[in-house]
Amino acid sequence: MVRRLRGALLAGLAGALACGSQLRAPPRDAHVGVLPPTYVDYPPPPAVAESIPRDPGGACVWLDGHWDWLGRRWEWAPGGWVTPPEGCFYAAPFINWEPTAGASRLTYTPAHWYPRERSGMSEEQVRTACRKPVPCGPPAKPYKAPVGGNGLSDAER
Numbered sequence: 001m002v003r004r005l006r007g008a009l010l011a012g013l014a015g016a017l018a019c020g021s022q023l024r025a026p027p028r029d030a031h032v033g034v035l036p037p038t039y040v041d042y043p044p045p046p047a048v049a050e051s052i053p054r055d056p057g058g059a060c061v062w063l064d065g066h067w068d069w070l071g072r073r074w075e076w077a078p079g080g081w082v083t084p085p086e087g088c089f090y091a092a093p094f095i096n097w098e099p100t101a102g103a104s105r106l107t108y109t110p111a112h113w114y115p116r117e118r119s120g121m122s123e124e125q126v127r128t129a130c131r132k133p134v135p136c137g138p139p140a141k142p143y144k145a146p147v148g149g150n151g152l153s154d155a156e157r
Contacts, residue, residue, distance in 0.1 A: 023052070023062040026082075026133075027089040032114050034123040037107035043095065044074045050140035052079065059083050060136040066093045069108045077111075081137035088113045088130035 044067035052062065065079035084090065094109040113130035115121070121129065 024055075024060070026061040026063065026084040027116070029089045029091060029114070031091040031094060031109050031112065032118065032126060034114075034126045035109055035112055037094075037096070037098070037109045038069060040069050040095075040106050040108045041072065043106060044069075048076050048078075049143035050079050051143045052140055053081065053138050056081050056137040058136065063090070063111075063133070064092075065140055066111060068093070068110060079140040080135055082133035083136050084133050085113050085130040087117065088115055 047067070048065055050065050055062075060081040061084055063079055063082055066077055067074045068077050091109075091112050091114060093111045096107050096109075097104045098107050112127075113133065114126060115129040118126050118129075
């Protein structure tokens with residue numbers, strides 16, 4: 001029984017790694033400290049499962065969908081294929097519990113593109129140096145579970 005369970009777990013892990021490794025991703029790194037975090041009232045909902053559109057090829061890379069904090073609520077930003085800004089890297093949205101006197105507070109730093117080379121730049125220049133990525137395909141759509149024996153969802157037919 002344990003051997004069968006171990007085999008199933010290893011097969012599942014191998015499948016997950018194989019699926020995720022086939023998408024081209026932008027250069028990534030951590031936020032560089034020029035965007036102040038925002039205090040948020042509550043954590044985001046679970047991520048939305050999405051159907052990834054066909055790879056358009058070329059210089060396009062995949063950005064996963066994520067939750068954005070808009071004032072007093074979370075809004076889903078769908079994933080999509082984009083052409084990354086040249087000379088820039090992507091810092092994914094970041095949520096953190098920040099200790100304060102008495103209790104912790106939840107902070108949110110939105111996704112942002114930063115220049116790889118920042119020497120001699122002011123904080124404002126670092127914040128604004130990279131243009132927004134250009135979409136190069138349709139955005140992802142919410143995943144719909146398969147409804148037949150062929151493994152395709154209604155949206156993929």
